[in-house]
Amino acid sequence: MGWTRKDILHMEDLKPSEIQIIINTAKPxxxxxxxxVKKLPTFRGRSVYNLFFESSTRTRTSFETAAKILGADTTSLAVAQSSVNKGESLLDTVRTLQAMKPDLVVIRHSSSGAAHFLAKELKAGVINAGDGQHEHPTQALLDLFTMQEHLGSVEGKKILLVGDILHSRVARSNVWALKALGAEVVLVGPPTLLTPEIKSWGVKTTYHLDEELAGADVIMALRLQLERQKAGLLPSLREYSQLYGITAERVQRTGKKTLIMHPGPVNRGVEIESSIVNSSQSVIEEQVTNGVAVRMAIMYLLLGGGTNHVVD
Structure with a gap:
């Protein structure tokens, strides 16, 4: 199967075969x-615009690095320094971008659906780097790549996603990706962050982490937005950590050499005990490296690099 998509907007849209093409392309x-020497001439003269309406040093830097290694020219538009702060609409921004004739646009926006809107209006390829509380497809793909490196296939593997499921675009994208490839997904969190609507995702949900530890192949802790406590969704960070923190004792109870993952940055001592972040079972740093490889693969495919070979 050849690559035909112009954009990467939603994990939910991608077929398992397309997911695997991305992962196979990420390996080289x-x-x-x-x-x-980490520099290819592959896309010399092609232009990639990073359009970040939300601050995100990690994701933005990862995309910039990926584009530069592929030889593309990169331009990052930080919203704080752009005309968006002067009241310019997203449509006006799109028209300005169109006039610059980019080949690829990476967008992060606080509104769900912003990437989809951009993709409809632009001739350029569009990559969703996170839209509102909706999706973050490249994060799910790098997570999947990391899991496959260690587990082979994720089919039949037990994957726990723990924490603020309700507000997590990472959780949504991972659920779609993991379900598509046959994993057993369990969402774990406090009742205020695991509302009934999540049952429509079609995976198991529970408030009780300790009951789900046995046999877990992967535990992915999600970043807890600390403002959730101020909003009254959490009684205290201490209580959250007691009930849902990933500790050495909990990891031992899985009975397996469980992979410990986190999209980062980690609130140490809240989501994960410090000793676990630095343990041999933690692949959190690998996720960062794999993020660059996966984003390179996506840009390569969207810019017409093909699926059968990588230019040396």
Whole structure:
């Protein structure tokens, strides 16, 4: 199967075969990252615009690095320095972008659906780097790549997503990706962050982490937005940590060499005990490296690199 998509907007849209094409393309991209000279001529003269309406140093830097290694020219538009702060609408921004004739646009926006809107209006390819509380597809793809490196297939594997499920676009995208590839997904969190609407996602939900630890192949802790406590959704961070924190004792109770994951940045001692973040079972740093490889793969495919080979 060849690659035909112009955009990467939602995990829910991607077929398992397309997911696997991205992951297979990311493997040689990761090898390029280990070279002394990390620069390809593949897309010299092509332009990638990073349009971030929300601050995100990690994701923005990852996309910038990926584009630069592929040889593309990159421009980052930080909203604080743009005319958006002067009341310019997203449509006006799109028209300005169109006039610049970009080849690829990466967008992060606080409104769900912003990436979809951009993709409809732009001739350029669009990558959703996170829209509102909706989706974050490249995060799910890098998570999946990391899991496959360690577990082989995720089919039949037990994956726990723990924490603020309600507000997490990472959780949504991971659920779609993992379900598509046959994993057993369990969502774990306090009742205020695991509302009934989540049952429509079609995976198991529970308030009780300790009951789900046995046999877990992966535990992914989600970043707890600390303002949730101020909003009254959490009684205290201490109580949250007692009930849902990933501790050495909890990891031991899985009975497996469970992978510990986190989209980052980690609130140490709240979501995960510090000793676990730095343990041999933690693949949190690998996720960062794999993020660059996966984003390189996506840009490569969207810019017409093909699916059968990678230019050396």
């Amino acid at each position: 991209m990761k090898e390029i990252l280990s070279r002394t």
